[in-house]
Amino acid sequence: MKLSRPSIRPSRIALHAVMILLVVWSVTPFVWTAQTSIKFTRDVASKTPVLWGYETTANAYRNFWLDSDDVNMWGVLAFLLVVAAVAAALGLIGRRARHGWPWFLGATAVICVALWRFPRFWEANDEYDFLVNSVVVTLLTMLISLSIGLLAGYGLARYTGISGAVILIVALGFRALPRTAFVLPYFFGAKEIDEWLTSTGVGSWNFPLIDFPGIDTLQVLDTRLAIVLALVAVNQPFTIWMLRSFFIEVPKEMEEAAMMDGATRLQAFRKVIIPIMWPAIIATGLFTMLLAYNEYLFVRVLAPTEWTLPVAIVSLTGGESSRTITEAAAASVSITLPIVIVIILFQKHLVRGLGAGAVKG
Amino acid sequence: MSTVTLKNLVKDYPNGFRAITDLSLHLDDGEFLVLVGPSGCGKSTALRMIAGLEDITSGDIYVGDRRLNDVAPKDRDMAMVFQNYALYPQMTVAENIAFPLKLRRVPKAERTAQVRQAAEILELTEQLDKKPAHLSGGQRQRVAMGRAIVRHPALFLMDEPLSNLDAKLRVQMRADIAGIQRELGVTTFYVTHDQVEAMTMGDRVAVIKDGVLQQVDTPEGIYGSPDNVFVAAFIGSPSMNLYEATLERHEEAGGDRYSVALGDQRLAVPPEVVAARPALTGHLDRPIVVGVRPEHLEDAAVVADHPDDQRLDATVDVREALGAETLVHFNLSAPSVDSGDPDALDELRDSGRCTARFSASSTARVGDRARVNVDSRHLHFFDRQTHLAIRS
């Protein structure tokens, strides 16, 4: 804002030149990988990199995601584009709307339905399950983490007793702890619970209501639930600190007015405070999404087979696997694209969230 | 019947601070009571206890015969106007006003009608579809009022609702709020630090200092016979001049004469003034506090017809011509008294400072040696130790 006169001065050109250098530093690996993902293997293998003029192909994507060799990738692309466009449109409307949540819910629903129907149109590889796992884990983590985080963040912002301070400081301490301090006991604990479930026979009970396809025993280890619980836990300190710093900005007279108007504390929270908190919820939700979607260690240790995408990509593209370089690149692009789209849509919230959360934190 | 009774209310904050000490008050049905005091004296605390937003340490609150101590705010049937209005930013004006009705599940048609009616009373009809962010300060204030009146509650609670408005608007809203209250006849508990609001709006005024109630009376009663030095100084602007002085008796054949020694000057006190306050004779020749309001001082050059022994001499320090009258500040050599009003401290620390309200025709100039008529019939006397009025 400060120097935004659109004049073309030497300093202006220099500034943009430096920025472009910085962008090159930032995005070169992405561009390189994106290129690799649409090349033929012969171009990739050439000793001198083929930087332009190469023939492009979607083979790598097809081989990584689909089970069949003769699929028209234009159809898949069109399907994905339509889904992305619809979801993005709903998201954009929601960002401007007074009550954002029905629109965001709608966008999420569109994506979920698309994910669910996709394998019926095209035969998907096993890798597809890891994508589904990633989405399920991310959404559940966001939902649970934000739900309990909003309640706690509000309580901590409004209560002035000492116990509030103690909880905040202990949480801040937990924020510093390495994953390694938790992952081994999680693993050990989950295993103990599973053994107990098996030994008592509870694990093989048939629960008609939770009888999802693919679940025939009740267990903790190697389930998406285990990953979600672990992520919710390690994410709580950050969530409550950030949301608390947003709640503090809302004058307490706001809910007091609602309570005088005839609302219970919970009604005041739901009908008056939460609608004001949307920017904060989105910002915190974005960070939670990044955390859950990107998690590697917990998934690797707690879910030996129920992988999410990061583990799948590291494992499938490592030395021993039969995947080619182009397929690895295609996988990397596929996992990165959704997050990039979401962040571009909500970039402002991310910046503001860090600003607000940080100043108080 | 919406009478309100507070019995021996006490509030201790969790950090141990006692914000309210033994507050007892009674409001009649339809009465407009103003609680006034310097900022930080516990006014909001008292109001919020009545509202149920603050726990009661001890004591009782009754509305009618119903004890409300443990009733949730939403069930107290009170409406509150906050200092910062606390409008809901995501709702339009209409939705803001309708919110209390919505929570009570009033049918939509009826809701709309009542919102319209409230908007008409408050002249907000044009603004109904706007968000609070797009309103002026005065309009926001009226929306907050609208949210309160639309419900027809048993009691209005208002916490300095005018303090965020500019001076002109405040004068107008003062009249508007008082008018609406009279029209609706709802019992009202109004909190302010502005004694002008207290005097102009209240049926009765309660003065509070450091969490302790000082005096409750009609505006005239509070002004005319303040119970103690604090009330005397706090109510009235410019505030009462208060000095340490000594009452002396001169025995004479025709009956005793009295005078107060103010520093090195003497001021005669009419015998009937002392006669009306027999207790004064117990303070003879001992220091007491004497007070006189600025309007009871007049330039001798303007009103020549005044007993000569009820006059003081002083050098004019500052002169403020206000048009209808002229404020003149001068120094008496007598020690002035700290009334305990934190907002006024600086002014009073300047020992001996005296303010007079002269007629506009006064020609006293800065540096002049002026003669000042003192209307001794309106002197106020207080005990020097207890600061209580000596009246009986």
Next chain:
Amino acid sequence: MNRRTFWWFTIPSVIVMLALMVFPLITTVWLGFQKLLLRDLNNPEWVGWDNYRDVLSDPEFWAAVQFTLVFVVVTVPASMIFGLAVALLLDRIGRGRAVYMAALLLPFIVTPVVGTLIYEDLFERGGLVSWLWEVFTDDAFAVSASNVKVLIVVQYIWYVMPFAMITFFAGLQTLPEERVEAAALDGAGFWRNLWHVTLPHLRLLVVFVGLISVMDAYRVYDSVFVWTGNRFTEAHTLAVYNVRIATAFDIGRLGKGNAIAVLTVIGIFVVLIPFLWRSYRDQIAERT
């Protein structure tokens, strides 16, 4: 808000933190005193301080400690200074800022293991950097034990710089323009302005970013693991070393792994306790 309401609001979060953070932490300490192998989880055996003796006499542990410290000491200041510089540049950009910002944010939002993989690709045979290296030096470039530590550090700075950048940028947006203008009227140059106006304004943010960066760098796992795998174990940080010891195929020593975890936790708390204590005092002061 009274105490009862406070607990109603806070209890779900507190339960989660008690059950999934406090309790596991206690388990970690307990497991640290057990002899426990991954392939035989059912027979923990109390061995007292044996695991700790084992760890403290393990040269690999000290190598990991050393590299972790170097890693923190280099990446934190580097990414903060770099981030601040880019934030200052971004702040001067008028048109096109959103595009630059999105591009610069990319390394930070991408899945860390994937980001590392694609960064590494540049240095592998046939990669862009590897090729350029060959063009200019006529030598083949290969990731090796001698250069992997540098690569890890450089790639990590590439990854975290946007965090400092975006936070400082957000802070710069709240810098009152009058203060900058007043300084300019006083004839303050760029450096004086930075030192006397901008940095004091960002003081709290610098502490915040510094703290978060130290925490995150100290426990770095994902990127180091991808760079080194089991190839370059001498470039393992504490977290990677810890997981390797605990879960290595067939010989995973859970007891020893937990002992390492406890030592790691003690390490970060030595740094953190004074800060936590100050925050606690601030919190208490806020309440009275």
